Amino acid sequence: MTENKRAKLALAAITAGAALILTPDAAFAQDAANAAAGSGLTGMGGAIGAGLAVIGAGLGIGRVGGSAVEAMARQPEVAGRINTAMIVCAAMIEGAALFAVVVGFLALG
Numbered sequence: 790m791t792e793n794k795r796a797k798l799a800l801a802a803i804t805a806g807a808a809l810i811l812t813p814d815a816a817f818a819q820d821a822a823n824a825a826a827g828s829g830l831t832g833m834g835g836a837i838g839a840g841l842a843v844i845g846a847g848l849g850i851g852r853v854g855g856s857a858v859e860a861m862a863r864q865p866e867v868a869g870r871i872n873t874a875m876i877v878c879a880a881m882i883e884g885a886a887l888f889a890v891v892v893g894f895l896a897l898g
Contacts (some may be wrong), residue, residue: 838892843886848881
């Protein structure tokens with residue numbers, strides 16, 4: 790199995806696990822007040838989701854930075870433009886990760 794297929798399989802497993810962790814309160818709730826409280830496994834799902842968002846952002850920014858440094862080494866004359874594009878991409882990744890962390894913390898509730 791190639792590394793790309795393994796990565797896709799791992800991502801699918803993590804996504805399915807996160808979906809299962811985030812939804813059990815609604816499925817197993819005894820009454821509507823319990824389901825809306827955001828306690829139990831839903832809170833743990835929010836914490837896991839926030840953690841996964843931080844891990845994903847770290848991996849994404851690391852990959853962007855590594856690729857940018859490699860590109861600057863290959864073409865030093867455009868290093869300024871590459872650096873600017875890298876910073877913009879890293880800021881976008883951080884923004885998406887911050888939004889995901891906030892949503893995860895809101896699930897803690």
